Amino acid sequence: MVRKGVIGLLIVSVISGFVLAQQTGSRRGAADRAAQGRMGGGMMDDWLDQLDKAYQANNREEMGKLIEQFKQMRQQRGGMGPGGIGPGMGPGMGQGMQPPQGGRGLGGASPENAPVPQDDIEKKILAVLDDMRQNQSRGMMNCSVEDGRFFRILVESMNAKTVVEIGTSNGYSGIWWCLGLRKTGGRLITHDIDKNRFDLATANFKRAGVSELVQQVFGDAHETVAKIEGPIDILFLDADKEGYMDYLEKLLPKVRPGGLILAHNTTNAGRSMQNYLTAITTNKDLETIFVHKDQQGVSVTLKKR
Ligand SMILES: C[S@@+](CC[C@H](N)C(=O)[O-])C[C@H]1O[C@@H](n2cnc3c(N)ncnc32)[C@H](O)[C@@H]1O
Structure with a gap:
């Protein structure tokens, strides 16, 4: 019953x-x-x-x-x-791995079109992401495709060299970061506390051909982040929501002026990170907007120069 x-x-x-x-x-x-x-x-x-x-x-x-x-x-x-x-x-x-078939009344420029790979390497990476989404996403708490595309755009447009991610899971968002980092010559330092997901991410980074761009750190990120050396171009928080404030306090000094701090799940888990949300919206040295609000939500915070 x-x-x-x-x-x-x-x-x-x-x-x-x-x-x-x-x-x-x-x-x-x-x-x-x-x-x-x-x-x-x-x-x-x-x-x-x-x-x-x-x-x-x-x-x-x-x-x-x-x-x-x-x-x-x-x-x-x-x-x-x-x-x-x-x-x-x-x-x-x-x-979506195929070229766009035409948009919805926008002359083929519709946002519905999936990413169009520029070369064979990008094609392979997108295929791995596609496979992960279709066959591996359950229980992995991955970001959305739209988030991932946004991350890649940020990396390339900022010419980011160092992206720090808290919460690797199976490496899905990490591979999106790497799509940009392979163009900027940068690297991803990504942290996770769960050994199974950590190992799965290692395998996924390998099959996407991006292992050399990634440094995986295993353990409780509240402790392991102490070893990170700045400057960080982009910090991405996507682990324990109650811990976002602690991550911010520990890592904000290492984010370069003009760098970004992104936090995931601001829509669906906003309450559990209320102190963080207050901090990023009331500090004169930070400017924050919220994007993808109809999905899980991402805050994008600029560390002002
Ligand atoms: C939402 S998932 C990350 C999803 C990933 N960013 C993506 O979009 O593909 C959160 C991850 O954070 C990890 N995590 C939770 N608490 C953590 C902590 N204290 N230190 C490191 N990792 C942690 C979990 O094991 C989990 O794999």
Whole structure:
């Protein structure tokens, strides 16, 4: 009884999430609304039917898969979605490795287009990211594709040489950082406390061909960061949310003037990092904006010169 109730609640929350996403979408621009439209209708009905069947059969594994698909779809609503839910979903990252097929009324310039690899190395890296997203994402708490593309843009545009990441997981965001770092001649120093994820990241960095750009640090980052030598161009916080303030206090002095501090999950876990959010929005030496607010959210803080 109790278990069925929990499953029911889960379904209700997922469906409410969809309704909310639709409402949020209605406040967005035309291109986004078009994307929303493509998620609705028959395809959504199919998805709900599948979820309903899984629910009736008490097939938790199938339900988990469907919910995961939904989350990815919502995360990638810009059009880089999983493409696995049904026809009309827009290109998935798998298809996204191919050149753009044309945008939604923007003459092929639609933001829905997946990254277009510039060379074979980039193609291989994007393929690994695609594979990780499709086959390895469960339990890895990875950033979104949109976050990853943003990270790469920041690295290249800032000519960043040192990116410090707290929270490696399986290396997904790390590989996005490396897409930029391989062009700037920089490196990623990434920390994780979980040995399984640490080892998985090692393997993923290797198959993406970026191991030489990465220094992995194993252990509690609250302690291991003491060894980091500045200057840091970009600091990315994506580990224990309650610890963000401690990381900021320890690492802000090592971030170069003009450098950035990014923190993940400001939308979905903002409350657990309230002291951090207050600190980055009330300090005269820092300037902060929040991006990707309809996803997990990322704060972007400039350390003023
Ligand atoms: C949200 S995941 C990171 C996701 C990754 N940045 C990505 O987007 O692919 C958070 C990671 O932080 C790690 N973590 C949590 N507390 C930590 C700590 N005190 N020191 C180091 N790593 C920690 C967890 O083991 C987990 O792998």
